[in-house]
Amino acid sequence: MPELIAPTARLHAAWLEARDEWGPGLHEDGFGLGPSDEVDSPGGFATWVARLADESSPKTVETGRSCTYRWIVEGDRVHGGIALRYGINDYVRQFGHIGYGIRPSSRRRGLATWALGRILDEARTLGLDRVLIVCEADNHASVKTIERQGGNLEGVWDTEHGPMRRYWIKI
Numbered sequence: 001m002p003e004l005i006a007p008t009a010r011l012h013a014a015w016l017e018a019r020d021e022w023g024p025g026l027h028e029d030g031f032g033l034g035p036s037d038e039v040d041s042p043g044g045f046a047t048w049v050a051r052l053a054d055e056s057s058p059k060t061v062e063t064g065r066s067c068t069y070r071w072i073v074e075g076d077r078v079h080g081g082i083a084l085r086y087g088i089n090d091y092v093r094q095f096g097h098i099g100y101g102i103r104p105s106s107r108r109r110g111l112a113t114w115a116l117g118r119i120l121d122e123a124r125t126l127g128l129d130r131v132l133i134v135c136e137a138d139n140h141a142s143v144k145t146i147e148r149q150g151g152n153l154e155g156v157w158d159t160e161h162g163p164m165r166r167y168w169i170k171i
Contacts, residue, residue, distance in 0.1 A: 002079065002111060004070040004118050006053065009046040011071070011078055016040070018078040018103045030081030030100040032069050068122060072102070072115050079106040082115045084123055084131075094159075096166075097123070097131035112145045120149060124171045131171065137163035 016039070032052050038044035052069045068084040080102035085092050098119060102112050123131055135142035137156050143165060151167035158164075 002072055002074050002114060004082070004115060005073055006056070007049045007069050007071055007081075009042070009049045011073065011076065012042055012045045014073075014076050014078045015045070015071075018080070021103050021105060022101075030069070030083045031071075032067065032081075032083055068119070070115070070119065070122075072106075072111055079103055079111050080115070082119050084119050084126075086126065086128075088132075092132065094134070096134035097128070098133050107141065112141070113148050116145055116149045120169065120171055129171055131169050133167045133169060134164050135167075136161070137165050 019039070032055070033039070033048070037048045037051075039048050052067075055067050056069060066086045068086075070082050070084075072079040072082065080100060082100035083098065085095075085097050085099075098116065100112055100115060100119075120131070133146050133151060135146065146167045146169070150169050152169070154166040154168055156163050156165050
């Protein structure tokens with residue numbers, strides 16, 4: 001049975017396995033990995049996990065860097081990540097309130113739809129009445145995931161990253 005958990009240094013090896021499956025790069029939006037994060041060493045990984053916990057703190061709402069990060073896990077296997085960003089700022093306008101990703105070998109199991117439903121519950125608890133979700137226009141799996149959770153298409157926009165679909169979900 002999958003769970004959404006807060007990032008933890010305990011799953012360092014499992015997280016590295018998921019990252020290696022994705023290949024080089026910053027990977028999926030739901031992990032909150034930045035270009036300066038060093039995650040290969042246990043110390044660097046612990047520092048990154050601590051930053052994610054700090055950004056999840058309510059005190060960061062005023063800075064625009066507040067975000068709830070959750071990992072999608074079963075036992076000690078990391079399937080993916082999902083992030084819920086609070087407020088509305090330029091970053092949220094561009095990338096949405098919610099970002100997620102599922103590692104390739106864990107796709108087509110309904111994990112993204114399940115995780116999105118759980119993070120919408122967290123958004124409701126935080127008092128959000130609607131959330132913006134953005135995905136690449138040709139990402140048919142994300143389109144289905146968002147629409148299954150009640151996403152209403154606002155439109156498709158050309159961006160520097162290519163055409164993007166923007167959805168709103170009422171909570």
